[in-house]
Amino acid sequence: MTDPIRLGIAGLGTVGAGVVKIVQRHGSLLERRCGRPVEITAVSARSREKDRGVSIKPYAWEDDPVALARRDDVDVLVELMGGEDGPAKNATEAAIANGKHVVTANKAMLAHHGQALAEAAEDAGVNLRFEAAVAGGIPVIKALTEGLAGNAITRVMGVMNGTCNYILTRMDDAGLTYEEAFAEADGLGYLEADPELDVGGIDAGHKLSLLASIAFGTRVAFDDMTLEGIGRISIDDIRRAGDLGYKIKLLGVAQMTGRGLEQRMTPCLVPSASPLGQLLGGTNMVVIEGDAVEQIVLRGPGAGEGPTASAVMGDICDIARGIRLPVFGQPAQTLRPAPPANAESPACFYLRLALVDKPGALAKVATVLGENGISIDRMRQYDHPGADAPVLIVTHRTARPNLDTALAALPGTGVVTGAPVALRIEDV
Ligand code: NAP
Ligand code: HSE
Numbered sequence: 001m002t003d004p005i006r007l008g009i010a011g012l013g014t015v016g017a018g019v020v021k022i023v024q025r026h027g028s029l030l031e032r033r034c035g036r037p038v039e040i041t042a043v044s045a046r047s048r049e050k051d052r053g054v055s056i057k058p059y060a061w062e063d064d065p066v067a068l069a070r071r072d073d074v075d076v077l078v079e080l081m082g083g084e085d086g087p088a089k090n091a092t093e094a095a096i097a098n099g100k101h102v103v104t105a106n107k108a109m110l111a112h113h114g115q116a117l118a119e120a121a122e123d124a125g126v127n128l129r130f131e132a133a134v135a136g137g138i139p140v141i142k143a144l145t146e147g148l149a150g151n152a153i154t155r156v157m158g159v160m161n162g163t164c165n166y167i168l169t170r171m172d173d174a175g176l177t178y179e180e181a182f183a184e185a186d187g188l189g190y191l192e193a194d195p196e197l198d199v200g201g202i203d204a205g206h207k208l209s210l211l212a213s214i215a216f217g218t219r220v221a222f223d224d225m226t227l228e229g230i231g232r233i234s235i236d237d238i239r240r241a242g243d244l245g246y247k248i249k250l251l252g253v254a255q256m257t258g259r260g261l262e263q264r265m266t267p268c269l270v271p272s273a274s275p276l277g278q279l280l281g282g283t284n285m286v287v288i289e290g291d292a293v294e295q296i297v298l299r300g301p302g303a304g305e306g307p308t309a310s311a312v313m314g315d316i317c318d319i320a321r322g323i324r325l326p327v328f329g330q331p332a333q334t335l336r337p338a339p340p341a342n343a344e345s346p347a348c349f350y351l352r353l354a355l356v357d358k359p360g361a362l363a364k365v366a367t368v369l370g371e372n373g374i375s376i377d378r379m380r381q382y383d384h385p386g387a388d389a390p391v392l393i394v395t396h397r398t399a400r401p402n403l404d405t406a407l408a409a410l411p412g413t414g415v416v417t418g419a420p421v422a423l424r425i426e427d428v
Helices: 014-025 027-034 065-070 086-097 107-124 140-147 162-173 178-187 202-216 235-243 305-320 361-371 400-413
Strands: 005-010 038-044 076-079 101-104 153-159 246-257 260-271 283-290 294-301 348-356 376-381 388-395 416-425
Touching (some): 014 038, 014 305, 027 038, 038 065, 065 076, 065 086, 076 305, 107 202, 140 283, 140 294, 162 235, 162 283, 235 388, 235 416, 294 305, 348 361, 361 400
Parallel strands (some): 005 076
Antiparallel strands (some): 153 283, 348 388, 348 416
């Protein structure tokens, strides 16, 4: 009989327990597919006593994940604790130093330490795999590194945080306020331990930075990303954007332009009828464009026990089959520093303004826009019970710095009350 591949699982929470369940449920299926048995030999978590909905009695226990990573009877460290530093990074480094493969779902760790860990793993001749770190159950890392390896990738974009998409969907379809939708997501257990990682766009930004590295052959450059969360999106904007034929999404876009690598994770408008516009609830979607394939759209569950464990198991099976791939699709030493774009590509913008309702007010706004080279495509004013008139403007394609200059000049007109809202309209 062929030797089993032996797993040491560090972290037995949502994802870790899901992996244990799959290994226990699908022993013979995994053996057939991998050509060898897949066995768990040891596990680690903070509490040995906690009920995890699955028996961990058959496995050796380690209090210290680093000790788990060093065990002689572990071939693969499955790191499912989370956190960019601390035990996750220590255990990963220990596993690599001891010649063990690593499978992780930890996008935070890779967004911050991906280059160093990838170099260490490749120097040691071991795999470091992270399918579950990006878009949960969607096999997007495999798509980019393998299926699309023959393409020059031109753009990667998508909705990569299910919590944010759930909140925006519920504000839209149930008319909930941001706070109500947030509370609902919390009640469903969607939020990370630190919710700011979700609603601040950071978790999705981590994921996009990993995709950008593979897509463009550059070192992970999370710190260069333009990040904005969904906290300032109001029910008003969701309604108004809907009237104009758009949905608001926390959208990640990475593209290599003449100005450098553009990486943005920000709230954007997308056409309601587009696949991204129709994405509801906690589901994720990744759109990849390449010179040969043109465009592919991947859609599926971005989080949760089963989908995330499914992605972890895919990586484990590849390692068991003897498949060896560079961590980011090409040797880490050959990844070049990402040249950060000095400006985002021009786009159409959605503007929502409150104007004093008196003759000439609109003309003053149009003058400021015109002086900054911004042309108006569409405009709409709504009925209003109060003194301030809500006005929506969709601009023609314009450069962001021009828009920023115009926004800074608008209060000087004396007709704009409150802070204008400006959101990018993405070509999808
Ligand atoms: P979780 O439910 O909070 O579980 C974390 C596990 O790590 C727990 O079992 C915890 O032990 C253990 N742990 C924490 N600190 C430890 C330490 N110092 N030593 C040993 N064990 C420690 O987290 P999760 O949702 O499964 O997420 C795990 C990883 O997957 C994270 O990197 C996350 O970002 C990523 N991920 C999660 C999802 C998802 O849907 N949940 C999706 C994609 C990626 P105790 O149980 O004893 O407290
Ligand atoms: N908190 C993440 C999300 C799940 O809402 O998509 C883990 O990636």
